[in-house]
Amino acid sequence: MADLHQQLTTMRQSLLDEELLDEQFVQLEELEAEGNPNFVVEVFSLYFRDSTKTLESVGQMLEKTPVEFDKVDRALHMLKGNSASVGAYKVVTEVNRMRDLIEEKNPESFNATYEQLKKEHDVLKGKMEAYLQLLKEAEAAEKPSQGGGGDNDEDPMSGTESS
Numbered sequence: 001m002a003d004l005h006q007q008l009t010t011m012r013q014s015l016l017d018e019e020l021l022d023e024q025f026v027q028l029e030e031l032e033a034e035g036n037p038n039f040v041v042e043v044f045s046l047y048f049r050d051s052t053k054t055l056e057s058v059g060q061m062l063e064k065t066p067v068e069f070d071k072v073d074r075a076l077h078m079l080k081g082n083s084a085s086v087g088a089y090k091v092v093t094e095v096n097r098m099r100d101l102i103e104e105k106n107p108e109s110f111n112a113t114y115e116q117l118k119k120e121h122d123v124l125k126g127k128m129e130a131y132l133q134l135l136k137e138a139e140a141a142e143k144p145s146q147g148g149g150g151d152n153d154e155d156p157m158s159g160t161e162s163s
Contacts, residue, residue, distance in 0.1 A: 008131070011130070027087075043086060054075055054078060055118055061075065067110075072098075080092055083095060097113050101113055
């Protein structure tokens with residue numbers, strides 16, 4: 001169990017050091033520590049469900065001619081707020097870059113930044129899924145055996161489409 005905790009600590013620090021996450025994530029963790037079990041898992045499940053849909057929507061808007069930059073900006077504004085609320089630092093940074101480019105109405109640079117935004121989102125999602133799975137394993141290892149607790153191997157990000 002100590003090994004699991006060390007892995008968690010290392011992985012968490014890596015997420016912060018790589019600036020994938022910021023101080024807001026630490027605050028989310030503190031809310032979980034105050035008696036909201038699975039809070040971080042639930043928040044990130046909702047975040048990834050919603051942010052993935054928003055990114056797909058932005059991509060569809062960028063394919064239309066002419067691009068309706070006001071609609072793109074509204075979608076990005078929502079994505080920025082959602083991302084900031086979970087501490088997704090690099091995603092927020094890329095959203096800000098895209099919003100700055102809206103004023104220029106330059107589809108070429110805008111599309112490249114959109115691709116970078118998707119990449120940062122995908123990297124965060126992959127690393128957070130691994131982190132949250134490890135977190136769930138560590139929590140399960142701490143609980144005394146409750147007989148037949150067969151839900152310990154469930155993917156923490158599953159069910160995100162069911163809401």
